[in-house]
Amino acid sequence: MEYSSKEYDVCVIGSGPNGLSAAALFASSGYSVLVLEASDTIGGGVRSKELTLPGFLHDVCSAAHPMGILSPFLKTLPLDKHGLEWIEPPASVAHPLDGERAVLLKLSLEETAEDLGIDRKAYHNLLSPFLKNPEGLISDALAPLGIPKHPFLLARFGLSGIRSAESIANGSFKGERAKALFAGCAGHSILPLNRALTGALGLLFSITGHTKSWPVVAGGSQMIAKSLESYLKTLNVEIKTSQRVESLRQLPKTRAVIFDTSPDQLATLGEGALSSSYIKRIKSYRYGPGVFKMDWALDGPIPWSDPRCLEASTVHLGGKFSEIAASEADVWKGKHPEKPYMLVVQQSQFDRKRAPQGKHTGYAYCHVPAGSDLDLTDVLEKQIERFAPGFKDRILARHAMKTEDFYRYNSNYVGGAITGGVADLTQAFFRPIARINPYGTPNPHLYICSASTPPGGGVHGMCGYHAAKSVLKKIHTLKPVRYN
CATH class of the missing domain: 3.50.50.60 (FAD/NAD(P)-binding domain)
Structure with a gap:
């Protein structure tokens, strides 16, 4: 050497x-x-x-x-x-629901709130205090314990964020649309949604979506x-x-x-x-649950029942709050949900160099018990098909990664975490x-x-x-x- x-x-x-x-x-x-x-x-x-076919990044x-x-x-x-080069989409998140329009997390707080019906005012009241100085809050939130630069703002965030996502959602909202949107953001915590601090992740990811649209990177x-x-x-x-x-x-x-x-x-x-x-x-x-991930080469964009989902870089799948909460709780019990909470990302929708002309890439993962060796290909594809009928017909090739594949790829990912x-x-x-x-x-x-x-x-x-x-x-x- x-x-x-x-x-x-x-x-x-x-x-x-x-x-x-x-x-x-x-x-x-x-x-x-x-x-x-x-x-x-x-x-x-x-x-x-290029995990699937040549030309699909x-x-x-x-x-x-x-x-x-x-x-x-x-x-x-x-x-x-x-x-x-950051590529910012029209929306950060789309959250499809059965039999109705998807909920979109857009840069505009007002536009997002307007789509939540009965919870329009509640959603606005929950997030607007943090959007007066979101980058200051994010800076303090992404720091170790110490003296924050914005103590009152961080304290307000902490008083809410220490609660569970379940407590915030049920205490703030009456309708399923707002609860589902919040559940999708809180799911990034990889914790059961009745646990303390899951509210912080739900709030933080919501705040980021109203500060900058969640970008993908040009060229991968x-x-x-x-x-x-x-x-x-x-x-x-x-x-x-x-x-x-x-x-x-x-x-x-x-x-x-x-x-x-x-x-x-x-x-x-x-x-x-x-x-x-x-x-x-x-x-x-403790490292916690792992993930099972799929990548697809697709013969076109994902055919969402609500085409507005194509406006978002990220799609949270899982349906209502109760379904997502049950899915994440199951993972912590060592179970594999039949209808898992999933994160889908649509990079080629905004970065056309990711796939050949007219084609697209697909990306999704769900949480699984640490060290899981199950192949959940069919489970993930069925969950996408639930909200995007005809998805399977567009698959040209697929690539799957289990927890052991993630650990082999990066030894920091113990148990696939x-x-x-x-x-x-x-x-x-x-x-x-x-x-x-x-x-x-x-x-x-x-x-x-x-x-x-x-x-x-x-x-x-x-x-x-x-x-x-x-x-x-x-x-x-x-x-x-x-x-x-």
């Missing part, structure tokens, strides 16, 4: 958005940085491949990026000059990583792919090593460099374990910056940004070391 004889200020293990964001902050602060990636391409959860993991376009750190970087989600890579090269950051780190002894002399990995990997690599008590604690970290671990009351704020500095370890040279740290899952780079900030406070006191 040609880098092993060199000396760097920082070594970043893993090149997901958090690792690359950490590298960007270190390098822009004047420190030399080496990034090591086990795969042959960088990106972690933001890679794109699919996002392997993340597909729509509400937190990416609103990321307080990523938007400060000149990524547009390095190839990143991979362009997020590629634009960061291009920018990092201007800062002289070295990035090495196909470099799986199996021991700290492989690393060059550095002041700090920062892991964009799961806590499990940190525990394994940290043997001998971390206390046994710390390793024991992070090995007890794609968002860095359970974000309930005990792990949402204190992840991977309770420490004053959640990114630090007992070894002053070793840190973690993955989605298993605050603020958690999503393509926003804020875990890496905040982790790097914590390292920068003391890096000048750290002498370069080599692990022998």
Whole structure:
């Protein structure tokens, strides 16, 4: 390994958005940085491949990026000059319902509320206080515990968000349309909707949809990583792919090593460099349910019963609030729902370079028990067919990923969990374990910056940004070391 004889200020293990964001902050602060990636391409959860047929470009993991376009750190970087182009659709979310028009989450609060009938005023009253300064709220929400920049706004959000999605929906709305829309947003929590904090995800994703339309990325989600890579090269950051780190002894002399990995990997690599008590604690970290994902090459757009669904980048499937709640509760009981809550993303509807002319890509996943090995192809296709009759007739080819495929694709996805671990009351704020500095370890040279740290899952780079900030406070006191 040609880098092993060199000396760097920082070594970043893993090149997901958090690792690359950490590298960007270190390098822009004047420190030399080496990034090591086990795969042959960088990106972690933001890679794109021809998974089905030639000419059909699919996002392997993340597909729509509400937190990416609103990321307080990523938007400060000149990524547009390095190839990143956000494509914003007319609507962020469509939520089909049986026998009636779909509900659309649009940029306009008034336009969205107007479509909710009896709950028009209630929906407006619930969200309008947070839309006076949504980007300030999002910045505080995507930060570790500390002194917020907008304390009163965050406090108001916290008082509502600590409740369950079920409590907010039933307490705020009378009709099924508003409840269903809120359930779809809250489902991103990957928790039963009667659990505390699921309300926060429902509110946060609703707020993002009224701040920026949930975008897809021109040329595939991979362009997020590629634009960061291009920018990092201007800062002289070295990035090495196909470099799986199996021991700290492989690393060059550095002041700090920062892991964009799961806590499990940190525990394994940290043997001998971390206390046994710390390793024991992070090995007890809970990852939660996994996902089963499908990609399709399609002979046309998805034939939704309500064609307005084609206006949205993301479609939440699952029907009424009660159905979605039952689906998510089943997953936590170790069951596979027959009619699961699903997230469908329609990238080729807005980025026509994703598929040959006249053709389209399809993308969908549902939550499943951790480690599930069931093939749910028929289940997912039936659920889409429920709201889009004739969907199966448009399938040219399909590609499925079970939980073990996700873990093989990215060893951060333990048990197929794609968002860095359970974000309930005990792990949402204190992840991977309770420490004053959640990114630090007992070894002053070793840190973690993955989605298993605050603020958690999503393509926003804020875990890496905040982790790097914590390292920068003391890096000048750290002498370069080599692990022998």
